[in-house]
Amino acid sequence: MxxxxxxxxxxxxxxxxxxxxxxxxxxxxxxxxxxxxxxxxxxxxxxxxxxxxxxxxxxxxxxxxxxxxxxxxxxxxxxxxxxxxxxxxxxxxxxxxxxxxxxxxxxxxxxxxxxxxxxxxxxxxxxxxxxxxxxxxxxxxxxxxxxxxxxxxxxxxxxxxxxxxxxxxxxxxxxxxxxxxxxxxxxxxxxxxxxxxxxxxxxxxxxxxxxxxxxTNLESRSNLSFKELGSNLKSLIKGIKEISKNNPFMRLCGATFLVFNGFQTVASFSYFIIVYYMFKGSNADAGQWPAWFSTISAVVTAFLVIPIISWIASNWGKRRAFIIATFISIVGYIMKWWAFNPTNPWLILIPIPLMSFGIGGLFTLMMSMTADVCDLDELRNGIPRKEGTFGAVYWWMVKLGQALALAIGGAVLSLVGFNEEIAIQSVDTITKLRLADIIIPSVTALLAVWVMWNYNITEERAREIKKQLEEKRLSYNLKPKKDVN
CATH class of the missing domain: 1.20.1250.20 (MFS general substrate transporter like domains)
Incomplete structure (x- = not known):
């Protein structure tokens, strides 16, 4: 490259x-x-x-x-x-x-x-x-x-x-x-x-x-007033329709929905597995382990995973970085089967660096790629630029998926037979819970890779779009981007 x-x-x-x-x-x-x-x-x-x-x-x-x-x-x-x-x-x-x-x-x-x-x-x-x-x-x-x-x-x-x-x-x-x-x-x-x-x-x-x-370089913006409320609503709907036809952006939304909400669906399962499988239902014995598990995940994500993802994206491209990070996270999910071990709690730390590549790489890359998509939208549909609308649609999808994930997570707990009123869960319940904790995020991650496989805004194409935009802006008397003083 x-x-x-x-x-x-x-x-x-x-x-x-x-x-x-x-x-x-x-x-x-x-x-x-x-x-x-x-x-x-x-x-x-x-x-x-x-x-x-x-x-x-x-x-x-x-x-x-x-x-x-x-x-x-x-x-x-x-x-x-x-x-x-x-x-x-x-x-x-x-x-x-x-x-x-x-x-x-x-x-x-x-x-x-x-x-x-x-x-x-x-x-x-x-x-x-x-x-x-x-x-x-x-x-x-x-x-x-x-x-x-x-x-x-x-x-x-x-x-x-x-x-x-x-x-x-x-x-x-x-x-x-x-x-x-x-x-x-x-x-x-x-x-x-x-x-x-x-x-x-x-x-x-x-x-x-x-x-x-x-x-001063931003023209064709709507007049925000109650008098223009009807036309503003039409303009908003038109902008959302244009966004929905943006194939690269829809791929970003789909992949995010799958990875993030696969993770969110089972997010609480680690807590239940630590308490009810590793420590036989005793919150006292589990102590600080659930908190340490979450905190160490965040530390590893911040200071190890995100810098590595950024380096991969800069050298091999954002799409490849996403695919690599997602596959690494799947390996981490699978390792949980052996790492969550009642005889040695310290083993739960082993898969954390690998699992963290999934979420750690997701929003770093997706927000960066959404900025590239905003350039493509301006090239196709002109101004005003719609960064705010793109961001709102993207995060609306995340929030909607999160709500669904919470509901699905509760349904899965019910389906595996989990009973929060008893300390000792059946072997069958724990086994099914552990399998769900691995299979759900792994399958959604694989589907996300499939969605992103043909994502086509490479570094070369992004720079071509930027060059075309600069020429187009000059054609309607727009200057290049400058800072606000």
């Missing part, structure tokens, strides 16, 4: 990479903490499991509607501060404050009071989070036009983002320690304030330090 040197003007400075990574850390920290705290909605605040399930599902349905709308608004905004950064700044503050308020529940309140309190503030929180996260993703796609620098930018942001997954697994341990928090409810309330404040501080950094493209 012929390699090209990244032009100096396309290199993203380290400060901007760290700032964008801080935003990605917030994007990981909020849902990770939310997932842990939702468990305590039942145990610490006495919420009926059915009502807790509704509280998990209803805001996400609204989230699925607001993501594309926010992407469209971000793509078409005109302001002196840019089209992404004002929303990132405001959204970070809203997200942090609303996350704190969301968890100031009291178990002494009636169940329905807590239900409606949580529902209202969860809806508001997800709106605030959409205002933050959707423009942030669009910003990342436009921070550089270079094929390889895009991978380096996404790799650095994913490394920083993995810090969330190193920290959050320990929330379970901290909340349950009576010497730290008198009650679980107090632990949730206190930690939510810490999480929210952290997200405000880190979330505003991309708005302060990251660059956007020069707005």
């Amino acid at each position: 012929k390699h090209y040197k990244t032009p100096p003007e396309d290199i993203v400075p380290v400060v901007q990479k760290i700032a964008f990574g801080a935003g990605n850390l917030v994007n990981n920290l909020l849902p990770a903490a939310l997932g842990v705290f939702m468990y305590f909605l039942v145990t610490a605040f006495g919420m009926n499991p059915f009502l807790a399930g509704l509280l998990a599902a209803i805001p996400r349905f609204m989230d699925a509607l607001t993501d594309p709308i926010m992407g469209y608004i971000s793509d078409n905004t005109v302001s002196r501060w840019g089209r992404r950064k004002p929303y990132i700044f405001i959204g970070a503050i809203l997200s942090g404050i609303l996350f704190m308020i969301l968890w100031q529940l009291n178990p002494e309140n009636s169940e329905m009071y807590n239900f409606y309190y949580f529902l209202i503030f969860a809806l508001l929180f997800f709106i605030g989070n959409t205002i933050f996260s959707t423009p942030l993703i669009g910003l990342g796609y436009e921070m550089t036009t270079d094929y390889n620098e895009r991978t380096r930018l996404m790799a650095s942001s994913q490394i920083v983002g993995q810090l969330a997954w190193m920290i959050v697994p320990w929330f379970w341990y901290l909340i349950a320690r009576p010497e730290i928090y008198p009650t679980e409810a107090e632990g949730v309330r206190s930690l939510s304030i810490l999480v929210g404040a952290t997200c405000i501080v880190l979330g505003i950094l991309p708005a302060i330090f990251c660059r956007e493209i020069n707005q």
Whole structure:
């Protein structure tokens, strides 16, 4: 493969990479903490499991509607501060404050009071989070036009983002320690304030330090007003239709859906296998092993897997990097059969580096490739560019798949005969659970490789598209991309 040197003007400075990574850390920290705290909605605040399930599902349905709308608004905004950064700044503050308020529940309140309190503030929180996260993703796609620098930018942001997954697994341990928090409810309330404040501080950094493209070069944007609401809706639908016809992008969405949600379906199975197979149903004996398993996975992903994936992508291409990483992860999944061993718990650490290639490589590569796809869309459909809409559609698909994965995971637990009320599960149940833990993510990973096999935006083609875009922009009096001062 012929390699090209990244032009100096396309290199993203380290400060901007760290700032964008801080935003990605917030994007990981909020849902990770939310997932842990939702468990305590039942145990610490006495919420009926059915009502807790509704509280998990209803805001996400609204989230699925607001993501594309926010992407469209971000793509078409005109302001002196840019089209992404004002929303990132405001959204970070809203997200942090609303996350704190969301968890100031009291178990002494009636169940329905807590239900409606949580529902209202969860809806508001997800709106605030959409205002933050959707423009942030669009910003990342436009921070550089270079094929390889895009991978380096996404790799650095994913490394920083993995810090969330190193920290959050320990929330379970901290909340349950009576010497730290008198009650679980107090632990949730206190930690939510810490999480929210952290997200405000880190979330505003991309708005302060990251660059956007020069707005004077962005023409043909819609007029965002209530008067033009009908035409804006038509334009949004038209943009989504154009995106749905973009074959490379649909391949990225399909592969992500398969890899991520195959992983998500069995994500909780490792915890059950560690506790009920390796430690015979004793949470006390299992101790910190589940937390260490998650934390070490995140450490390996951040400091080993992502740098290797970035190197492979820069030297052999992003499609090949994805295929290699996915096959390595399958080997890791298969090794779990021998590594999860009741006689030697330390063996569970062996497959972690291999399994981590699946998720570690996924979002690093897919976000980089989505930026390439945005160039292809501009070449085919003209301006305005739709980074925000592309990002919203992509992450809408991820969120939808995640909801399905959680439902499927619960169904699998039921089908294998798992009974959470007993400590000692049957040999048949444990065997089926262990097989599902290996087979489901392995099969979905193989299907993802099949989906990506004919993905055709190589480095050479990406640079050809970039050259054609520069010529096309000159033809309608657009200058090359510049920084916002």
